Amino acid sequence: MTDQTPVLSFRGINTHYGAVHILKDVDIDIYAGEMVSLLGGNASGKTTTLKTILGYVQPTTGEVLLDGVSVNDWSTADRVAHGVSMVPENRRLFKRMTVRENLEIGAYLRSGEDLSTDFDRVFDLFPRVKERLGQKAGTLSGGEQQMVAMGRALMARPKVLLMDEPSMGLAPVLVAQNFEIIERINKAGTTVFVVEQNANMALSIADRGYVLQTGRIVLADTAQALLQNPQMREAYLGEV
């Protein structure tokens, strides 16, 4: 895969919140069709990484590249239009809107176009969502909300789907189900970048993984290798 241009990459990214140095010389490459996990504990810089991809946070040095083009001075809207879409942490649906409105607004940048094929794709992945279309998103159960949140992100027809802690706040059964769906989305051709604390689960379906520790990438390898790595097992997989 190395001869391709990565869909998304970080080149020597450093970010600061005021005087606090968050991301330190971070390099990440994600290639088309891959499923990549970013692992790390609390305050390791995972969320900042996602914010930098979407342009909420500007790097102090380094470049964010989409398909090899530097997007540092692109607005968030431009990056989304280019095909980056996020499922936020804790789902954050528009709780007061109906499920249908949530999905429609996911395709905001393509307003006015025919969305029926996109709806069908979402219903195909999540048959439950179709039954709940008229219901207010805030009244859904946690598992259903996760489905709608993923559906909302997919409505934008992303090339790269970013997922912020998809296992957060869900029962273990649902977490497993969730990752199955992520895997299906990935198999269907969408590149997926998952940010997770649940390293075991994330690595079980990923192709490759990065491990972030206090803002620095300390490990980068295939998922298989990471699962075998003794250092990794000790720190993140709960084994001694």
Added chain:
Amino acid sequence: MIDMRRTFRFGLLAGGAMAFLGGIGMIESFNERTLIDPILRMGDLFLYGTLFVIAYIAARGEINILEEPDYRAAETTATGAAVGFVATMVTVVYALLITAVDVVEFFPNMDEAMVESLTFEQGAPIGLALLGLASVIVGAVGGWLVSTADGLKQSISKVVGWVLGFALLEVVVTDIVESRDVSRLIYSPNGGLRLWSVAVIAVLVVYLSRRYSGRLTSFAAEVSNADSKSRLRRGVIAFLVFAAIVLPMLLGGILNELMINVSLFVLMGLGLNIVVGLAGLLDLGYVAFFAVGAYGTAVLTSPLSPTFSPQLNWWVALPIVFVLAAIAGLLVGTPVIRMRGDYLAIVTLGFGEIVRILLLSDWLTPLFGGSQGIRRIPGVDVPFLGEVGGTRPEFFVYLTLIFVLIAGYISYRAQNSRIGRAWAAMREDEDVAEAIGISTVSAKLLAFVTGAIIASFAGALFSAKVGAVFTNSFDVLVSIIILVVVIVGGMGSISGVIVGAFVLIGVLGGPKSPGLLAEFAEFKLLFYGAILVFMMLKRPEGLLPSVRRSRELHQDEMSQDAWLEKGGDFTADDAEGATT
């Protein structure tokens, strides 16, 4: 069983309310207006009306949805009378205290005259006895009403409503009738309805409502259930537009003047509704844009504009004013773009004041006249009619209505378009809206600019109507009142803003102009506050809410209802929900 404690508590409440209304001088000043000659004055209506409502609520008791209430006339009447009695005791003690101790220095209204006003102008022993008698009777009637059959209750409330309506709106009726002789038949020369016209209204109301009320309610239900594209709905809208065209011809000068004031607030309400109701940006300095519109028009059209005086025609000045307002919208919007909620409110509040103070400042006095203002602003040139200004309200009202239609159309289109959806998303969760690809910066700026331009409509019309602008027409109170209009009417709802403006500006009066009930002028803000508190407690979505808003505010109840409908059992779905 009579709940003694509750009765006593409500009696104290009623007595306190009566004492308060007296203490602020309201009863005294309202009593100068006779509603039904010679038996009812407006002050007495408020005094005993308050008692009546409290007695009714006390007698109704705690409402239990699960039990069919069973009221016995003797019990409820006794409760009501007891409330009246306790209230009298409070009022009597209060009146005696005021007579004995001189507190006029601290409470200018608490003097002998006020005691007189509470006691049918009879003064201590006799008047107080009369007050007590009247209170007990009013309380008893209020209590008795609880036990009556629903049909009777409705008839009584309809009759009372219509009679009071005719009495309170004497100005309107005489203004519409326009014939002194006819209005003399209905109203007495001292003011107030004649007794026999009360009887006629009562008989007519009972007769007509018996005959037609069924049909009316079914028609109303049909209209409200009809979807927005149906013929019925369109028919109703066409009727309203037709009424708006014909009505000013029927109304006299005073009412058209009032219509203009209401329309100006409808305009500003529609503009602010876009900013606050749709985009969710709490702007407390909205009056600044009204000022830009008014001063822009004044400078461009008046020959007395101090330095720069192109003396343009109003229609030529108008587009320039829009551009100025749009620039003002950007100027206010840009620096506050990253602010949210309370911070935004405070900063916009500051901006509103800055504009007023700048207009007054020495620096800008050469341009805007400072405290002298700008006078001799010409009216609007209309083909075939010549110059239409404030002296010809029967024509000017059409101008304002046209602009209301335009603003209403802009609001309607904005609400149901792509930008409307972006605003709705931004209002709920700004970060996620951004992540979806909504440019919140441009969405916010667009809201500010659209709102500013609509406010400048109102400003331009205001200048042409009044013929002069002074800075005191643009103080912070105006911003607050526009916001209250939007909140009371229903945030995010176009029809709500119109209803809110009619109720508040039309009936109670605007910041500088009296409403239909001119007596309210002094106590206007008190009523604004009372209405606002009542609305927040009982109907937070406003009088005529938008569908989306009422869904937002009643979300919890609705989801609970849905749960109860399902049979209230705890399913796997809910278990999943519980993990979040």
